[in-house]
Amino acid sequence: MSENDNKKVKLRSAEWFGSNDKNGFMYRSWMKNQGIPDHEFQGKPIIGICNTWSELTPCNAHFRKLAEHVKRGILEAGGFPVEFPVFSNGESNLRPTAMLTRNLASMDVEESIRGNPMDAVVLLVGCDKTTPALLMGAASVDLPTIVVTGGPMLNGKLNGKNIGSGTAVWQLHEQVKGGEISMHEFLAAEAGHSRSAGTCNTMGTASTMACMAESLGTSLPHNAAIPAVDARRYVLAHMSGIRIVEMVREDLKLSKILTKENFENAIRVNAAIGGSTNAVIHLKAIAGRIGVDLELEDWTRVGRGMPTIVDLLPSGRFLMEEFYYAGGLPAVIRRMGDGNLLPNPNALTVNGKTIWENCQDAPIYDDEVVRPLDKPLLKDGGICILRGNLAPRGAVLKPSAATPALMQHRGQAVVFEDFEHYKSRIMDPNLEVDANSVLVMKNCGPKGYPGMAEVGNMGLPPKLLAAGVKDMVRISDARMSGTAYGTVVLHVAPEAMAGGPLGIVQDGDWITLDCAGGELNLEITDEEMAARQAVRVTGSAPGPKTGYQQLYIEHVLQADEGCDFDFLVGNRGSAVPRHSH
Incomplete structure (x- = not known):
């Protein structure tokens, strides 16, 4: 981005760094204690990197490295990256469930974005609830926003065969209870179950929500399926960093992406991939934050009749590695579009192109994994x-x-x-x-x-x-x-x-x-x-309630409304808060 490009858009961060009065002095001075030179504050877009890295969220434990590649892209494009942490609600360890803290994380995200000097934000997401939580929080603020997912694990292995993370647990546990395998065999499966960084390698909620983010247009093509440890995951992070700076120049806010048309596309994609039922709750919550009217009936109206064409566990046979090698989500969307089953091919995405422009020539490498429409895994996969x-x-x-x-x-x-x-x-x-x-x-x-x-x-x-x-x-x-x-x-x-x-x-x-x-x-x-x-x-x-749990019980909406808090529904905008000095 040239200096002239920067001047075309009034930068939100200039409210902090753009004046030579007492406040401008203090904001710049405090930031300079990190060794930041003066020219970084001279009209460059400030890009927040919202990071859910945590060693207690194994799916997201590699995000420090991912963030570094996002920063490279931001710097290359003429922006200035600022990384910040938010509550990391990982489903694998957090009790009683990460869903309890999805809304808490979204509040953290919303207030962190709104109250800090940033012109746009990159959301680093992975484990189940981090994707909707960050999109919910960002939607309530409505800055230019792009999603970068951490990617799925490599295939699990047991006795020389592939096993799916998550799904294998349910299967093996039932086999133990039914006397089909011994406890020793059950425990022996642990070592090969989770072989690398990343989210579950089945079409569980994490992979589903990664596909939802891509089909909603909030990420670059192929974001959903590249394995976490594949070098192309880091290339995508780099390119997302470049693109978010361009989005500032274009004033391409999240509300221009999260339209009813993109939600309809996501509903149909969920049927095509055999996606998680959790997507129903999460999409409703995201839609509620951005102001899109999304109802349960939309899942019937749009989703029913769409064949499931992705042959992945738990519905089918394969895992996310094979899905990426077969062409990933763009291959699915191409199949849908070629069959006139993509509801809104002209829906806009974060790279400035429509979803169909991104996917109309997508290669499909494996008809077993991404099946033809006339050979589906299931004729009607809609929720x-x-x-x-x-x-x-x-x-x-x-x-x-x-x-x-x-x-x-x-x-x-x-x-x-x-x-x-x-x-x-x-x-x-x-x-x-x-x-x-x-x-x-x-x-x-x-x-x-x-x-x-x-x-x-x-x-x-x-x-x-x-x-x-x-x-x-x-x-x-x-x-x-x-x-x-x-x-x-x-x-x-x-x-x-x-x-x-x-x-x-x-x-x-x-x-x-x-x-x-x-x-x-x-x-x-x-x-x-x-x-x-x-x-x-x-x-x-039953049981004792923490302060947050009591808040949750008093204000949570029902499942058909997305389980958001009643006081969080709606878009509150990106207006800069008042000075504190």
Whole structure:
């Protein structure tokens, strides 16, 4: 960028560094204690690098190096990089769930961006909730913004074969419970499970949200799939640094990218990749921050009918390495566009081109991994939105992870009042349950298990596993990991703890699931439902509450609204706060 280019745009950072009065003196002087020369403050765009690096978030533990490559690009393009940390909410270690702190991280991001001298921001994201948290916070401020993902791990290995991080845990644990493998074999899998830096190498929530970021237009092409340790990941970081400086010159703010059209593209892409159900909650939350009206019905309207063409675990066979080598997300978008299945090909992306301009000539190297439209993994991979007297405000199911024969099912409920009750009861050899039963778990939603933990994919009763049963219908107000699988109904809203009808289900009640019709019903009369509701008592989640957890319980919205805080919805803009001196 030339000096003349810089003068075309009024830099927000000039409110800090552009005057020769007392305030300008102090802001520049304090920054100069880092050895920054005077010319860096002479009209250069200040680019924030929002870093979720943490050794407690293994998926993001390589971000120091990633940030250095972003800085190289920013400096090359004539900008000045300033790196800053924010809360790193990693799903792998953080209890009870990183979803509890997604909104906290978004608040950290929003206030860090708004209150500091920056003209644009690069978001370094990776583990599940860091991607939506940073996009939510940035959307509430609306500066030029670009996403750089940390990338997936290399393929896991066990007995000479590939295994998927996350997915293998669920599979191996069920095999132990069913007596198929020994505890020694189970523990031996640990060493080859996570072989390199990066996020889960399946199409779990981290990979899904990386694909969502790319399909939303907020990252450069190929950002979603390049392995974390591939040199091309660092090239992309460098090029993103260059591009963010250009975005300042073009005044290409996040609100110009995060349009309804791009959200519709992302919904359709999620079906094509067999993406995580968590995307439903996260996209709704991001849309709420930027001011886009996104509803559950949009997932039905836009997503249903789209074939799943990416053959990746947990829905298919391959892993993220193969996905990148096959052409990555641009290959998927090209398939969609060639088949007239990309809703909005003219939607703008951060490189200044439309999504179709970026992908129309994308090479497709492997038809097994990125399948042709006429040979899909699943004919209809769109997230199934369910409603009925058991889920008046909606519930979700992921068809690509479900057993087709169970997607229309009628069975009797086996009820667990909460996750602790489930853990104690599921192991009971005398539990009255069979393959046709419907496992129902309550009080694991946003308020009930503060943060809505990933416990919805309840493991099956050991006695049924031993008999060869591989899947059952499961219903809860919880979430499940994107790496998990099964015929699992999730995000039932309203949740039990908020008075939803899930809370009145009793052992032996008949439940009907009809994915094709989008219905989930408890087979009792309206009168019986009203009578049960009249005598029920809704309590509060057990255990001590931290200050933040209490804030969360009091202000979190339900799953159909994205689980954001009621007071955070909306765009508050990038106006410079008042001087403090």
